[in-house]
Amino acid sequence: MKTFRTAFSLLFLFILGAFLFIWIEREIEERNERAERPLPTGLHxxxxxxxxxxxxxxxxxxxxxxxxxxxxxxxxxxxxxxxxxxxxxxxxxxxxxxxxxxxxxxxxxxxxxxxxxxxxxxxxxxxxxxxxxxxxxxxxxxxxxxxxxxxxxxxxxxxxxxxxxxxxxxxxxxxxxxxxxxxxx
The missing domain is CATH 3.30.1380.10 (Muramoyl-pentapeptide Carboxypeptidase; domain 2)
Incomplete structure (x- = not known):
């Protein structure tokens, strides 16, 4: 039973880590896209x-x-x-x-x-x-x-x-x- 919980915990942490990695990558990509936006040249x-x-x-x-x-x-x-x-x-x-x-x-x-x-x-x-x-x-x-x-x-x-x-x-x-x-x- 202890082995099952350990395996389940490791799987959960792996999946959580994968989601976190994907989320961070998207945030970095969006930040880079925003940073490349030119400044306006007139009134909104x-x-x-x-x-x-x-x-x-x-x-x-x-x-x-x-x-x-x-x-x-x-x-x-x-x-x-x-x-x-x-x-x-x-x-x-x-x-x-x-x-x-x-x-x-x-x-x-x-x-x-x-x-x-x-x-x-x-x-x-x-x-x-x-x-x-x-x-x-x-x-x-x-x-x-x-x-x-x-x-x-x-x-x-x-x-x-x-x-x-x-x-x-x-x-x-x-x-x-x-x-x-x-x-x-």
């Missing part, structure tokens, strides 16, 4: 559509939104990150290349355009005269459209920033995951 189609809706809905309430930034290449992100550090100017981002949702086409930045064509980043301005700052009205519209707003962040406020992460972290995006994967799963 859903982000692009929601951006256009944000502009239109803001216009309906008398606020003209100007999108000041969208997709950024890793090289562009590194140049912006150098500002206030190794290059002159003020620090405008904490994210190095590959560390921003802009680099994956999942973020936009905005400002307000005034009737005279000038652009402002005044978060207290009430240009449509309804008693509420335009900036926060735009943020509310964006959040209804599914964007996360940098003005809600606790660690630091990034008032001009909206992003859609599709449930993906920067680490996952760096590892080759893309929003299409998140939607399909």
């Amino acid at each position: 189609p859903i982000v692009e559509s929601k951006r256009d809706q944000l502009i239109a809905q803001s216009e309906e309430i008398g606020i003209e939104v100007l999108i000041t930034d969208g997709f950024r290449s890793v090289e562009e992100q590194n140049r912006i990150h150098a500002q206030g550090r190794s290059q002159g100017g003020s620090i405008v981002t904490h994210a190095e290349g590959g560390g921003s949702y802009h680099n994956y086409g999942l973020a936009i930045d905005f400002a307000l355009r005034l009737p005279d064509g000038s652009v402002v980043w005044d978060i207290e301005r009430d240009g449509n005269g309804n008693g509420r700052p335009d900036w926060f009205e735009v943020a509310d519209i964006a959040k209804e459209l599914g964007f996360e707003w940098g003005g809600d962040w606790v660690r630091f406020k990034d008032y001009p920033h909206f992003q859609m992460d599709f449930g993906l972290s920067i680490r996952q995006l760096k590892d080759g995951y893309r929003p299409e994967d998140a939607v399909a799963d």
